[in-house]
Amino acid sequence: MTGVPPMRRAIGGGTMLAGVIGWPVSHSRSPLLHNFWLARYGIDGAYVPLPVRPGLFDVAVRGLQAAGFRGANVTIPHKEAAFAIADHLHRSAVRSGSVNTLVFAGDGRIEAHSTDGDGFVANLEAHGVDVTRGPALVLGAGGAARAIVASLTDRGIAVSIANRTRARAEDLAHALASPETRIAVTDWDRWTDGLPDHALLVNTTSLGMHGGPDDVFAPDLARAPAGMVVADIVYVPRMTPLLRAAAARGLPVVDGTGMLLHQARLGFREWFGVDPAVDADIQALLDADLAG
Template identity: 70%
Template sequence: MKSAAGVPAPRRIGGATALAGVIGWPVAHSRSPLMHNFWLAQYGIDGAYVPLPVRPGAFETAVRGLQAAGFRGTNVTIPHKEAAFRIVDRLDRSARRSGSVNTLVFASDGMIEGFSTDGEGFVANVQAHGIAVKDGRALLLGAGGAARAIAASLLDRGVAVVLANRTPARAEELARALREDAAPAVEVVAWDDMATVLSRCDMLVNTTSLGMEGGPPGDFPLDLAAADPALVVCDIVYVPRQTPLLRDAAAHGLRCVDGLGMLIHQARLGFCKWFGTDPVIGPEVEALLDADLRGQGR
């Protein structure tokens, strides 16, 4: 739209504009602003969502300041998810089970509420691909923050989980935490032995940063040639969308689920809480993010 002077009309941000954002360090690469501002425009909501670069150590100061400045809440990404877990006043069950928080809501009673939406975002994305998430067994590669959230959501749906992590102590620690939370169906397998359990699994999920652009070099000690043709292979890395693991899985004719949909589904709860509308997750937002990733040669 053009103003009377022929220059583009400025986006109107006023006293009633609902504000939210994403706190991370670094945060410039985050696609969350693109996604949330797309939904705000789509639904004609008077709101804005901004990247908030906050250094480690400054997280709590920043959060209290944003709350005082009237923000509705924020997303939280690396490296602040555990710090967010520690400072919130109210934790929902998903956050308690994940030990981390990726969504903050500044409630009207002055309390800060914390949610973890990664696990449910993962499950919703797999389901959106027409794959049922119930019963069966998943081999989960990794034992970091995302692994914990995803494992908890899979266990909630009766899916048994086998953990394999480069650092075995972290996998054991995660298994212990999940079992204490009334989830006995957790096993651990050594990183180099992951191939030995694959034939017992219906799903393989990469939650490590292997395969991520700019991530660590290396490969999984896995030969998918021997996998059951019904195996579903999921990668939560979404830059690039088609990771080496997914390329290999596709080459062997296996069903694949990439990580972009998880990013979109995990964003839904925050948008709904801050802006009062539950966004419909349609092909437009996925196409927008996909084009943005491709625009940068990804």
């Protein structure tokens, strides 16, 4: 593969350290992405998987801090513990109700961010989508949905949410309600009726995911207006049945791999001091890993 720098570098006393805390954590693509960027920018740093059992999160985080780590990403099952341990929750964490990135500040404080929502929006922008153009129809009301709805509404976009469990969609709308936000809840059984009123459709459910609850999820998009952007955050497979159905109708599509790449940028910038580029090389690296 062209343009991909060597992945192994010497580790020494000055090496800056970060990692991803989860249980299990071996499936995480974060080490692949961060170590690629470290090599690309010639940074003396390393990013490691940190398998931490449930119940040991706090002791692990305090230990990493004491050992001089710059911070960490946090994944299942520790996202609630990460929320609780933070000394300062940034707006993204408060709005999305979750934390996936911890930054250990020089004064000993733990700063917490959620980067999924802004990563989603940054990826849309990278695909040339005018994100100020709404309204958006969001399928799902889980953790990822909340982060995405928060980021969309923060940009003034009106959002309709359709979720199998309607009460969960209503809870999400309630949690994010403010005088500035416009969030409606729509019936899961009839969400395709609302397609003509929307410019962006986002699947945040696990439908369409390989090995998920329904990996052939391909709703009827006959009512989608011309030019509607269809985005899926499921990234295995990269082209989900929903995206294939949209592409077959000539609609622009945005797959879930770009969100995965963009959500990693904030942590890298905070820990290692460079805003890393999401370019064709790192996309190819991720694609090859997902295919393998």
